[in-house]
Amino acid sequence: MSEVIQDNGRTVYPIIVPTSSGLGSFNFYLVEEEGSVSLIDVGINTAKCWDFFNESLGSNGFSLEDLDRIIITHNHEDHVGLVDRIVSERDIPVYVPEHSIQRLKRDKDFFRMRIEFFARLYREMGCGETGEKQIEKLKAALGDHDKKKVQADLTPIESDPICGLKTIHTPGHSPDHLVFLDEEREWLFSGDLLIKHISSNALIEPDWEGNRLPTLLQHEQSLEKCRSFDVQVVFSGHGAPIENPKDLIEMRLEGIKKKAEKMLNHVKRGVDTASELGKTMYQGKYESQFSLVMSEIIGHLDYLEANGKITKEMDHGVWRYRAL
Numbered sequence: 001m002s003e004v005i006q007d008n009g010r011t012v013y014p015i016i017v018p019t020s021s022g023l024g025s026f027n028f029y030l031v032e033e034e035g036s037v038s039l040i041d042v043g044i045n046t047a048k049c050w051d052f053f054n055e056s057l058g059s060n061g062f063s064l065e066d067l068d069r070i071i072i073t074h075n076h077e078d079h080v081g082l083v084d085r086i087v088s089e090r091d092i093p094v095y096v097p098e099h100s101i102q103r104l105k106r107d108k109d110f111f112r113m114r115i116e117f118f119a120r121l122y123r124e125m126g127c128g129e130t131g132e133k134q135i136e137k138l139k140a141a142l143g144d145h146d147k148k149k150v151q152a153d154l155t156p157i158e159s160d161p162i163c164g165l166k167t168i169h170t171p172g173h174s175p176d177h178l179v180f181l182d183e184e185r186e187w188l189f190s191g192d193l194l195i196k197h198i199s200s201n202a203l204i205e206p207d208w209e210g211n212r213l214p215t216l217l218q219h220e221q222s223l224e225k226c227r228s229f230d231v232q233v234v235f236s237g238h239g240a241p242i243e244n245p246k247d248l249i250e251m252r253l254e255g256i257k258k259k260a261e262k263m264l265n266h267v268k269r270g271v272d273t274a275s276e277l278g279k280t281m282y283q284g285k286y287e288s289q290f291s292l293v294m295s296e297i298i299g300h301l302d303y304l305e306a307n308g309k310i311t312k313e314m315d316h317g318v319w320r321y322r323a324l
């Protein structure tokens, strides 16, 4: 849907850029109130997305000149893609979550620390060579950082609300993730916290000092937080808008529980390291989508541990899990 929604002086123009990937679409939103125009997220950096964005602006009677600001939900490249292109044509402020900045600016010290973090993590999770290969990839990617970093000036979001939208920190999918709530109209701009057709991944990440974040537990808490709001429409980062999201949130929470139970059964049968669980539960994907699989496994192990179902012990430098 790219249907325009209007309520009490505020209008949302969804910009839905289709993709053949499982994400369905890259969504961003033009929000207009009394002539003040904000963009919430700015898609991915491709010619298709740029053209689609300009066509959407035009067909809704806007041009780049009308834009007043960009507001970003989280640092992932499919949400910040067009920042530099837009700002080079129309110099407007770009508001981002405070903790997005070192990632978007590709802070070298932070990324070196992040590589050390993953090297140790994969070692301790028993990933061996597959983990080492992933670390080599991360090291090689450092070379692209100057090219990939966002050039535009970034302003941390410090005010709540911003443009009449309540700012809520919802870590889990990413540590910096924010959602924006229009309390009056009961609209929620959810970024990647809630997506209608797929469950969003809680990606393993370190905090700013290199400590591992319990990302799946954070994601669960963020979903629970959003369940407590009165929301009629969720404008999601991908796929279709979601009406009355409480059932979907319930389904996502239930999904976490079910996957954790499945994992618990494997642990009970003696599959006792994260890497072995990854191979057992995801087979070929363990190699082809290694970091995603490890996020899933480690996240659900955290969940089981926090719920008193399993415990772990370090054995020759590798964490071994067992059921309680």
Ligand SMILES: [Zn+2]
Binding pocket: 074, 076, 173, 174, 192
């Ligand atoms: Zn994301």
